[in-house]
Amino acid sequence: MLFFDRQWFLQVLYDQIKHKDRILLNSGINSIRDTDSGIEILTARGQVYSGAMVVGADGIHSVVRGEMARIASETPTTAFATNSEEHVACYYKCTFGIAQNIAQWHNSEQCFTIGHGITFLVASGPQNRFLFVRLLKILYGKDIPRYTRDDEAKFVKKYQGFAITENLTFGQVYSQRLTSTLTPLHEIVFKKWSLSRMLLVGDSAHKPNPIGGMGGNGAIESVAELINALLDAMTDADFGSVFTRMQDARYERAKFTAKSSHAMQALFASEEPFLSYVVWKIIAPMM
Numbered sequence: 001m002l003f004f005d006r007q008w009f010l011q012v013l014y015d016q017i018k019h020k021d022r023i024l025l026n027s028g029i030n031s032i033r034d035t036d037s038g039i040e041i042l043t044a045r046g047q048v049y050s051g052a053m054v055v056g057a058d059g060i061h062s063v064v065r066g067e068m069a070r071i072a073s074e075t076p077t078t079a080f081a082t083n084s085e086e087h088v089a090c091y092y093k094c095t096f097g098i099a100q101n102i103a104q105w106h107n108s109e110q111c112f113t114i115g116h117g118i119t120f121l122v123a124s125g126p127q128n129r130f131l132f133v134r135l136l137k138i139l140y141g142k143d144i145p146r147y148t149r150d151d152e153a154k155f156v157k158k159y160q161g162f163a164i165t166e167n168l169t170f171g172q173v174y175s176q177r178l179t180s181t182l183t184p185l186h187e188i189v190f191k192k193w194s195l196s197r198m199l200l201v202g203d204s205a206h207k208p209n210p211i212g213g214m215g216g217n218g219a220i221e222s223v224a225e226l227i228n229a230l231l232d233a234m235t236d237a238d239f240g241s242v243f244t245r246m247q248d249a250r251y252e253r254a255k256f257t258a259k260s261s262h263a264m265q266a267l268f269a270s271e272e273p274f275l276s277y278v279v280w281k282i283i284a285p286m287m
């Protein structure tokens, strides 16, 4: 496993783009118009763009998903779960970040610390990373909060004394941080990823608990399947069948990833204490 920064990854992708002038920053989508001849996008700055289709890779709070639900609700015959946001579950919150120069940490090591309702993951990267999660009661949809810096400070204060290894506490790692944030961990695989000329990929369609490190990987897989389906249908502009083929290729695997990631998190956080005891105290030492 290799950890590296999201920004580096974005830079690698960006460097490969031939038409850099087509990348528009600070141009968030406000609304979408689905017409007979194509799609129109209205941005927050008031610009209008038209095209053949929209691929929404705009994360768990996807505006594109919201627009798909709105457009479907205005067409009585179109099925699209309008309240799908309400099905998004959150079992854990997590502070994650990058820390450097931790005296008690051995570079190149990777450490999962199991606990009751708590897990630490610290992995060596070009700089060290840490991830820390704590069990919440299950929250859904609009009840899932967005955390502030103040929430993070309180959270860290409460758990700073917790041990990651025999010689290292969470507080020691945190004090060496370069960046950090506190976030709820949404878990969902939406049932429907497309409508008319609009498609969702990445977290806007499928978002697992990050402990398995599969969210971004899943987004890449979905885009690869979209390209496969598009290349096969080059002469046929039937977006419905292209999008259906893409979702068919990805749906069960996205469900499997979300389920496995949740199971992994549950095992590390002792959601079922007896099972975690058997795995970590009996099977793992034998292995």
Ligand SMILES: Cc1cc2nc3c(=O)[nH]c(=O)nc-3n(C[C@H](O)[C@H](O)[C@H](O)COP(=O)(O)OP(=O)(O)OC[C@H]3O[C@@H](n4cnc5c(N)ncnc54)[C@H](O)[C@@H]3O)c2cc1C
Pocket: 027, 028, 029, 030, 057, 058, 059, 060, 062, 063, 064, 094, 096, 131, 183, 201, 202, 203, 204, 210, 212, 213, 214, 215, 216, 217, 218, 219
């Ligand atoms: C703690 C943590 C650790 C993780 N570790 C890993 C890991 O090790 N490996 C891995 O593969 N994945 C990991 N993930 C998951 C990974 O970060 C996500 O799955 C991935 O970022 C999803 O990419 P995305 O493009 O779908 O959504 P996002 O990364 O959420 O990006 C959405 C983008 O859309 C933009 N946007 C939002 N609204 C609009 C709008 N209205 N108009 C235009 N643009 C908009 C945003 O600015 C943003 O750039 C982790 C996640 C967390 C929380």
